[in-house]
Amino acid sequence: GDSVTQMEGPVTLSEEAFLTINCTYTATGYPSLFWYVQYPGEGLQLLLKATKADDKGSNKGFEATYRKETTSFHLEKGSVQVSDSAVYFCALSEGIYNQGGKLIFGQGTELSVKP
């Protein structure tokens, strides 16, 4: 079945460092890909998404490009801030009409940014 694999955390960075969180997927069809962020004690918020190959999603300085050839959707940010400390989830949507587009999540990667 479809699955998502993320790099294990926790990831600890200094403020203004470059961030990469790796995400790879396996899917039989043409899924949409997502990054969600979960701040401590809160629900999940959509960070960015891409719906087809070579699309780049971006938001709040974060970027991820849908790479079909490498089945990857790595999250990047050029300069992280303390406020970016959170758990980041990569996810794919099966996008099957009858199934309502369920999300399959990776295990999450905890990011801790130190001042």
Added chain:
Amino acid sequence: SQTIHQWPATLVQPVGSPLSLECTVEGTSNPNLYWYRQAAGRGLQLLFYSVGIGQISSEVPQNLSASRPQDRQFILSSKKLLLSDSGFYLCAWSGDSFSGNTIYFGEGSWLTVV
């Protein structure tokens, strides 16, 4: 704009007691609705999803059940809680597949079974 609310936010229940978590969505009609669980230190697991009133699909066998009595209301229940039911429960909604499959989450409910 669309909003989603779930309650209660925090719940401490004894083993063997019943459970009811409620979720409502506003600002949209005929949404797809979901219940996810996040156990401590783990990723998210889809428990139930619904594409319409009275239509519930269960993803994993468990001690929980879900119901959708109205278009924008989704309820997670249990008759007798187990210790292993502890976790963070998230309700979510999405439009149909033509609108891009983006899923939006509620604030979550922390359940501790003691």
